[in-house]
Amino acid sequence: MISSLQNLLFNAINTGCDSDEANIHKVRITNTLAFVAAAIACINIVLFGMFSHSFITGVMNTWLLAICLSAVYLQHRRLYYAARMVLLLSIISYIFIHANWVVGKNLGVQSTFFTLLPLPWLLLEDHRKRTKIMLSFLCCSCYFYIQYHQPLPPLITFQSNYQSILQVGSELLAMLVLIVLAITFDNDRNKYENRLRQLATEDPLTGLANRTKLLAEGNRVLAYAKRHQEPLCIALLDIDHFKSVNDKYGHSHGDTSLKIIAKLLANNLRESDLVARYGGEEFALILPSVNLSQATNVLNKLREQIALTPVCYGDVCINCSASFGVTQLNNPKQQLTELFDQADEALYLAKNQGRNCVAAFSVPAQT
Template sequence: MHSDFDHNTQYRRKVLQVLLVITFVGGFVFGLINIYRGLYILAGLEMGYGIFSFLVWRRIMNTTRFQFWVTAYLLPFFSIMMFALSVPNSSQSIYVWILTIPVISYLLMGRKPGLYFSIVFMTLGICIFHLKFLTDDIPLNVTVSLNVILSGVLMIALAHVYERNRETNEERLLELAGTDKLTGLANRMKLIDSFAATSEYAKRHNLDMSVVLFDLDFFKNINDLHGHHGGDAALCFVADFLKKHTRKSDLLARFGGEEFALVMQGSKPKDSFQQIDSLRKKLLETPFIYNKQTVNITFSAGISHYGADGVNLDDLLVKADERLYLAKEKGRNCVVDHNLKD
C-alpha cells in the first residue's frame, strides 16, 4: 500500500538526513584536524565530502531518485573510510568507523544491497587493517585478526537479521492493514491501492476488466432474526462462498457493511455478466445454516466495465453502484450491467 504506507522510503530519508548532518560536521572537523597533522589529501577529501553532504541534505527529502543519492552518498563515504585507514600516521581507532558500514548500508539500502555493500567494504577494510597494523608478534597478530574479523562478521550478521525481521514485520503490518478483520478478505483500502497496478496491467496488455459491487438482499432481516453474531456469520459465509467461486487472479474485497466488491481482469463484458449471474444462482442454491436454521441469502449486483464506464476506480464504482440500485429496484436477487441499465 504505497500510497498510505510509503513508510520504508520516508524512514530511510530521515536516517540519511541525520547521517548527512553528521558527515557535514564531521567532514570539516576531521578535515581541520588532518590539516594540522599534515594529511592534506585526506583533509581535502573530508572537507569536500562535507560540502557534498550539505548539498545532498538540501534536496534529499524531495528527490524522486532517492536510491541514486543513497548510492552517491555511500560510495565516497566508505571509500574515504578505506583511504583514511590506509594513509600513514592513521590510527587503529579508524576501524571503529569501518564497523558502522553494515548498519549504515542496511538502514539506507535494505537487505540485499546492504549485504553486498557490507561484504565488499568490510572485507576491504579488514584487509587494509591487516596489511597496516599487524606486527611480527604472531600470537598478538592472531588475537587481533580474530577480533577484527569476528567483529566485522558479527556486525553484518546482526544488521542482516534486524533488517530481515523489520521487512517481515512491515509486510505483516501491511497485510493486516489491507485485510478486513471479520471476513479475511481485502478491505476497501487494499482494493483502492491494488486497482492502480491492476488497471495499469490491463491497459498495457489491452485486457478487459470489470468492477462488480454486490449487496446482500434484506441483510437487516438476518440481523433482526439472528442477532449481530448471526449477521457476522452470514457475512463470513458469503465471503467464503465468493472466494471459493471466483478466480484467484480476481481481487475480492469487503467494501463495507454487507457490500462486497470484485475486480475481474480479462473478462469480456458479456462473460462478466454470465459469471456473476451464475454466482448469484449458486448462492441461491447454497443455503446458510445458522443455529440449525436454514437462512436463504441472495445478492443484488451491479457491473461496470473498464474503458466504457471510466478508467479510474471512483468512476467505475459509481457506475457499478448505480446499476446495483437498479438491480434492487428490479426486485433484488439479480444482476445489472450496462446492457440492461435502460
C-alpha cells in the same frame, strides 16, 4: 536432532516474546546478544584455561556467562529494561577490564566498543533517549581511554605470533556479533513490514482485499485494459436484508455470513480477478478480459451458489441471497470511480427488481 536444536534455539531467542507485543524485536535482539556473549564467555573459559591457566579470567568469564543467562531470565520475568541495562553495562565493563588490564590494548579488544555503539539504540525503548546517549558516550569514552591512556601492565602476555592471531580473531568476533544481530533485526523488520502491509491492504474480517488495495489494483487493471483495448467489467454485490440477519440472529451470525460469502467469491473467481470488501455487507469485483455478457453469466453463477450455501453459526443455519450490479468499460476516458458509480446504480436497479438478481448498467442513449 537438528530440528530439535532449531526448536530449542527458537524458543530460547523468543523468551519473553509472549508479552510486550510492540517491542518483540527488541526482546529477540537482547536474547540473541545474551546468547552470543554467553557463547564467547564459554569459548574464553576454554581458551584461557588451556593457554594461561588464569584464575581471574576464569572468574570474569564465568561472571559474564551468569550475567547473560540472568538477562534472559529477567526478560522471561518481563523485566525488560533491567535485563537490557544489566546486559549492556556488564558487557561494557567486561570489555573495558579485559582491554585495560587482562590482555592489554595490543590485542585490539577495545575495538569491540564500536560494535556496542548501536546496541543501546536497538535494544532500548524509544522514550529512553538519554539512556541511549549516555551508553553510547560510555562506549566512546572507554575506547578512547584505553587507546590513548597509559596502559596498565597486562595480566596475561602472549608471544607476538599468537598476539597477531588473537587480534584478528577479536576483530572477526566483533564483526560476527554485528552480523548475527543484523540478521535477527532484519528478519524481524521483514516480518513486521509484511504484517503492516497486510493490515494496510486486507480486510481483517474476511481476509479479502480492502478498499485501499481495491482502488490501487483497480486503477492498475483499468490502465492496462485501456492501453491494450481489452474489455473490463466492474461489479458490486450486496447481501440482501443483511440488517435483518444481524437484528434477528446477532452480529456474530452476520460476521459468519460475510466470511462464508467472501470465501465463496474468492474460491470461484479466476486468479486474475479481484474481489474486495467494499464496505459493510457490500463486495466489489473487478473482472478483467470479460465483456458484459460474460460477466453477467459469471455473476449469476455466483448468485446461485450464494443462495444454495447454508450459513451456520452454532445450531442455527440460514440461507442468504445477494444482488449484483455490473458495468463495463465503454469509454477510454472513464475513471475507476465512474465505473463504481455505474455499478452502484445497477445494484440499486437489481434491488428494485426484487433482489437476488444481476442487473447491468445501461449507457443512456445519446439524443
